[in-house]
Amino acid sequence: QVQLVESGGGVVQPGRSLRLSCAASGFTFSSYAMYWVRQAPGKGLEWVAVISYGGSNEYYADSVKGRFTISRDNSKNTLYLQMNSLRAEDTAVYYCARAWEQQLVRVPMQHWGQGALVTVSS
Amino acid sequence: DIVMTQSPNSLAVSLGERATINCQSSQSVLYSSNNKNYLAWYQQKPGQPPKLLIYWASTRESGVPDRFSGSGSGTDFTLTISSLQAEDVAVYYCQQYYNTPSTFGPGTKVDIK
Numbered sequence: 364q365v366q367l368v369e370s371g372g373g374v375v376q377p378g379r380s381l382r383l384s385c386a387a388s389g390f391t392f393s394s395y396a397m398y399w400v401r402q403a404p405g406k407g408l409e410w411v412a413v414i415s416y417g418g419s420n421e422y423y424a425d426s427v428k429g430r431f432t433i434s435r436d437n438s439k440n441t442l443y444l445q446m447n448s449l450r451a452e453d454t455a456v457y458y459c460a461r462a463w464e465q466q467l468v469r470v471p472m473q474h475w476g477q478g479a480l481v482t483v484s485s
Numbered sequence: 486d487i488v489m490t491q492s493p494n495s496l497a498v499s500l501g502e503r504a505t506i507n508c509q510s511s512q513s514v515l516y517s518s519n520n521k522n523y524l525a526w527y528q529q530k531p532g533q534p535p536k537l538l539i540y541w542a543s544t545r546e547s548g549v550p551d552r553f554s555g556s557g558s559g560t561d562f563t564l565t566i567s568s569l570q571a572e573d574v575a576v577y578y579c580q581q582y583y584n585t586p587s588t589f590g591p592g593t594k595v596d597i598k
Contacts, residue, residue: 400535408527408535408578408589422585425486458534469582471525473546475534 365389365474367459372479375449383479385442385459393417393437396462398472399444401455411457412444416466427453449483456480487511487581489590497598504566506593508579513559516583523583526555526564529592530575538577539564571597 371383385397399411412423412433421433432445442459457479460472488511498504514523522542527535537546539555542562552567566573574597579590 407576407592408529408580410580410587410589413585413587424586460534463537463540468585469523471537471540471580471582472527472535473537475536478534 365461367461367474367476369457369459369476369479372457372481374482374484376485377450377483379449380445380447381449381481382446383444383457383459383481385444385476387440387442387459387461390461391465392435392440394465396466396468396470397433397435397442398460398462399431399433399442400458400460400472400475401453402458402478403452403455406455409455413468414442415468416462420468422468446481449481451483454481454483486586487514487584487588489579489581489588491577491579491590491593493593494591495594495596497596498566498569499598500571501568502598504569504573504595506564506577506579506595508557508562508564508590510560510562510581510583514581514583515559522558522562523581524555524557524562525580525582526553527578527580528573528575529578535578566595569595569597 366388368386414433430448434443461474463470463473524542526539529535543555576592
């Protein structure tokens with residue numbers, strides 16, 4: 364079955380960096396676009412970024428553009444989110460998610476991980 | 486960016502009664518070349534990740550009970566729970582995937598009256 368397991372969350376000071384990972388299993392990772400979605404404590408869902416199945420195309424929310432980088436290693440079945448210049452407002456649970464259909468980006472998110480909590484605080 | 490709004494913010498419905506949630510997009514999410522609405526609904530229970538319920542505005546995801554249905558086109562959409570069950574208590578989000586960045590509605594909390 365499809366499994367997505369996030370790691371790398373924790374407490375980080377404002378202005379510092381953190382990298383999240385999402386280990387995927389149970390499907391052909393290299394065939395699917397992958398997403399990061401975040402949820403601040405007690406708040407709604409915010410789409411963060413998407414990367415195409417081959418890794419050649421990336422798109423970002425305006426709130427993270429220029430600070431966050433999504434990437435993937437298809438040989439390791441792993442998705443990443445490099446987060447630089449972190450701010451207090453980046454505090455959230457970060458979910459990785461898989462696209463509903465192979466090779467497409469503009470599709471819903473069918474499978475989700477359990478999330479990793481990132482807390483930005485001094 | 487496409488702005489998604491939902492109404493109401495919350496609702497309480499008696500067990501077995503109908504719950505209706507509305508979602509509106511700031512521009513059409515109907516793609517004319519394939520006549521599909523790029524609109525999904527998710528359910529999120531406390532402490533859990535979201536779960537995909539409906540996509541293409543009205544297609545139920547595999548395994549989703551048929552008491553959940555989606556309707557609408559263009560800019561106005563509805564999620565209906567025909568007979569509310571205790572396990573349906575959750576927050577429901579609509580999402581447009583017509584454009585990147587994709588955007589979610591603010592969510593509607595559904596409780597038992």
